[in-house]
Amino acid sequence: xxxxxxxxxxxxxxxxxxxxxxxxxxxxxxxxxxxxxxxxxxxxxxxxxxxxxxxxxxxxxxxxxxxxxxxxxxxxxxxxxxxxxxxxxxx
Amino acid sequence: xxxxxxxxxxxxxxxxxxxxxxxxxxxxxxxxxxxxxxxxxxxxxxxxxxxxxxxxxxxxxxxxxxxxxxxxxxxxxxxxxxxxxxxxxxxxxxxxxxxxxxxxxxxxxxxxxxxxxxxxxxxxxxxxxxxxxxxxxxxxxxxxxxxxxxxxxxxxxxxxxxxxxxxxxxxxxxxxxxxxxxxxxxxxxxxxxxxxxxxxxxxxxxxxxxxxxxxxxxxxxxxxxxxxxxxxxxxxxxxxxxxxxxxxxxxxxxxxxxxxxxxxxxxxxxxxxxxxxxxxxxxxxxxxxxxxxxxxxxxxxxxxxxxxxxxxxxxxxxxxxxxxxxxxxxxxxxxxxxxxxxxxxxxxxxxxxxxxxxxxxxxxxxxxxxxxxxxxxxxxxxxxxxxxxxxxxxxxxxxxxxxxxxxxxxxxxxxxxxxxxxxxxxxxxxxxxxxxxxxxxxxxxxxxxxxxxxxxxxxxxxxxxxxxxxxxxxxxxxxxxxxxxxxxxxxxxxxxxxxxxxxxxxxxxxxxxxxxxxxxxxxxxxxxxxxxxxxxxxxxxxxxxxxxxxxxxxxxxxxxxxxxxxxxxxxxxxxxxxxxxxxxxxxxxxxxxxxxxxxxx
Amino acid sequence: xxxxxxxxxxxxxxxxxxxxxxxxxxxxxxxxxxxxxxxxxxxxxxxxxxxxxxxxxxxxxxxxxxxxxxxxxxxxxxxxxxxxxxxxxxxxxxxxxxxxxxxxxxxxxxxxxxxxxxxxxxxxxxxxxxxxxxxxxxxxxxxxxxxxxxxx
Numbered sequence: 001x002x003x004x005x006x007x008x009x010x011x012x013x014x015x016x017x018x019x020x021x022x023x024x025x026x027x028x029x030x031x032x033x034x035x036x037x038x039x040x041x042x043x044x045x046x047x048x049x050x051x052x053x054x055x056x057x058x059x060x061x062x063x064x065x066x067x068x069x070x071x072x073x074x075x076x077x078x079x080x081x082x083x084x085x086x087x088x089x090x091x
Numbered sequence: 092x093x094x095x096x097x098x099x100x101x102x103x104x105x106x107x108x109x110x111x112x113x114x115x116x117x118x119x120x121x122x123x124x125x126x127x128x129x130x131x132x133x134x135x136x137x138x139x140x141x142x143x144x145x146x147x148x149x150x151x152x153x154x155x156x157x158x159x160x161x162x163x164x165x166x167x168x169x170x171x172x173x174x175x176x177x178x179x180x181x182x183x184x185x186x187x188x189x190x191x192x193x194x195x196x197x198x199x200x201x202x203x204x205x206x207x208x209x210x211x212x213x214x215x216x217x218x219x220x221x222x223x224x225x226x227x228x229x230x231x232x233x234x235x236x237x238x239x240x241x242x243x244x245x246x247x248x249x250x251x252x253x254x255x256x257x258x259x260x261x262x263x264x265x266x267x268x269x270x271x272x273x274x275x276x277x278x279x280x281x282x283x284x285x286x287x288x289x290x291x292x293x294x295x296x297x298x299x300x301x302x303x304x305x306x307x308x309x310x311x312x313x314x315x316x317x318x319x320x321x322x323x324x325x326x327x328x329x330x331x332x333x334x335x336x337x338x339x340x341x342x343x344x345x346x347x348x349x350x351x352x353x354x355x356x357x358x359x360x361x362x363x364x365x366x367x368x369x370x371x372x373x374x375x376x377x378x379x380x381x382x383x384x385x386x387x388x389x390x391x392x393x394x395x396x397x398x399x400x401x402x403x404x405x406x407x408x409x410x411x412x413x414x415x416x417x418x419x420x421x422x423x424x425x426x427x428x429x430x431x432x433x434x435x436x437x438x439x440x441x442x443x444x445x446x447x448x449x450x451x452x453x454x455x456x457x458x459x460x461x462x463x464x465x466x467x468x469x470x471x472x473x474x475x476x477x478x479x480x481x482x483x484x485x486x487x488x489x490x491x492x493x494x495x496x497x498x499x500x501x502x503x504x505x506x507x508x509x510x511x512x513x514x515x516x517x518x519x520x521x522x523x524x525x526x527x528x529x530x531x532x533x534x535x536x537x538x539x540x541x542x543x544x545x546x547x548x549x550x551x552x553x554x555x556x557x558x559x560x561x562x563x564x565x566x567x568x569x570x571x572x573x574x575x576x577x578x579x580x581x582x583x584x585x586x587x588x589x590x591x592x593x594x595x596x597x598x599x600x601x602x603x604x605x606x607x608x609x610x611x612x613x614x615x616x617x618x619x620x621x622x623x624x625x626x627x628x629x630x631x632x633x634x635x636x637x638x639x640x641x642x643x644x645x646x647x648x649x650x651x652x653x654x655x656x657x658x659x660x661x662x663x664x665x666x667x668x669x670x671x672x673x674x675x676x677x678x679x680x681x682x683x684x685x686x687x688x689x690x691x692x
Numbered sequence: 693x694x695x696x697x698x699x700x701x702x703x704x705x706x707x708x709x710x711x712x713x714x715x716x717x718x719x720x721x722x723x724x725x726x727x728x729x730x731x732x733x734x735x736x737x738x739x740x741x742x743x744x745x746x747x748x749x750x751x752x753x754x755x756x757x758x759x760x761x762x763x764x765x766x767x768x769x770x771x772x773x774x775x776x777x778x779x780x781x782x783x784x785x786x787x788x789x790x791x792x793x794x795x796x797x798x799x800x801x802x803x804x805x806x807x808x809x810x811x812x813x814x815x816x817x818x819x820x821x822x823x824x825x826x827x828x829x830x831x832x833x834x835x836x837x838x839x840x841x842x843x844x
Contacts, residue, residue: 088339089335159718298718308712
């Protein structure tokens, strides 16, 4: 699976994208990435208690918001693309 | 009156007479100001059948009660007229410093009537206004005009003006202010040009007082604090600007490519993204008057063939000149954006018109001889070359200056213009974001994203998350967005505040400012009133349900790839529900009950 | 006051809150701070009284209406001021003005300057008593701390 970071998540992750293998749900993936890249990233990915996805994180699985899939329990397939955005906007 | 000056300037350009008139307090309370008040004056004074570029048309510039105060992002003013591009009611909103200065000069707004026999500009200083000859300014760019007027009238004077595009009647010419800010869409710059009015220069040293100083200050501080602590308005927009949207809209499969012909996933989205701009060409961010969000881009291309500097581009302009034209050269896109500011025209319509021309060329409906040079998808140089030609209506530029609808129609294929009511839809595919499709179809000023910004819930999850691929709930949410936006545009603050705050904060600032006691519900009702007023005007101008539609491409050609693969825009379902939610009949006409409920005629 | 013009957004919130605080109206003419925009240089610079150690305004005042308060601000005693406007001529930096009623200048708002409080970007900051060179040294020291110090 590919993880793509956007906006300032790139600075915190130290990269624009990375490849991963493994069996993850949305939440367990974020925990994994948080542990891998440190608290600088993790505080944008997870709620302060660490048990929920951060309210300000936009998590897309192959372009679909996980709120419309299975939320934090959404299974992340091996060949999927995960796109992570902090809450941002324009117009 | 508090917050507002209570005074309008009425300028008859045919006779050269200028009068000051009072704004009745009950009108100010009922329509708030800005867009609402301007539309009220406009629809009462100008019959719907008027020709946009004729002397009978009027152009109204109007600030809101909060403009020029410490309220959140309170630098906005509105231009209202019939839009030459669409012939609907046109309103274009702008920031910068001009609006605030107009209030410090003692006026809430200006009504411009008739046509001057010679090019003139309007000079306003502390309650006095004079028309002066603009023969030396005519033909000059926006930057030159502004600099020359500042030379004459002092560096603190604020200038709103047209560039050559407005003088030449480009149907999407803009009214620029403070050099880099634009009342951009619909061609109101051409209206100003048709009146031989080159510029409005304002200098004001009076102040604005509010009804309840302590209450107002507290409300402003509270709202500002909310904006500064919100991720979008506090950091996101300031750091990355509106182009931050490129990657996320692309990721959900809603970034239209090649005049919406080739789906909505752009392989080079990253190259034209806000991240790329911040990395490569951004000098710093900048705020309009009183604005803590400061999403403005101060941009410099330091070298290369497109070496230039200026402000922008914004997201929709970057899409129109970028993904829609298949162009990934950010420097070229910036250069064209600067040219649009300099010559005074809308980069969204320009880019979308280019894209249409590129598709027509691809199909052999336009020939190389007609165009007079390359204008093909992916050709970055061509979008630069044709920008000035369009502003000056030179060669093929004269056809581009009419916008994509008239261009496509001239070769017998109007359906290849990706527009609604002849105004090009910006950068969110209505097949990938159903609510945006409905928004385009129903906007009172044609294909417009900003008057009902469904992208906010559908893609960004603000204020609540809605699935972009479904139609459920979209009509009701759109009505709220359209009404609330009308409120924001009337109050004189920036729409972007609504990413970080809502109606309560708007009401909390409006009430102590003006001293009026309208509740939040009544304020939102005013938004609905304004929306209906615009709708009724369009209807009396001959628009009807058949115009509340989308190009066949969105209704019939399913997206070929991406997360929204297989989707068309299911407009019919949503439209029927939208009319219902609006309290209109099945033909989209406000019922007598609704009209009476809103206190309209 | 510490000014960092490279952070200035040109929003003029400082002008608004200053004039409102002083005169209960929004009027940049009545603000003691002014933002000077430079279009071609692509920068905006906020300017207010620099609270000179050798204050010309204080020296020139014929009625000794200007003095230094406990925050180091030169303040005008309105009861003594005769509005002769000599201080306006005397100030080499243009930081005293006449608003049609009174002579006014930045008085640091009694120790909590509103402009700094409301500046959204930190272009104007109020750091009491520390000379700014120490602040810059500290910024450098912070880097060493981050690299070599213990995790906080």
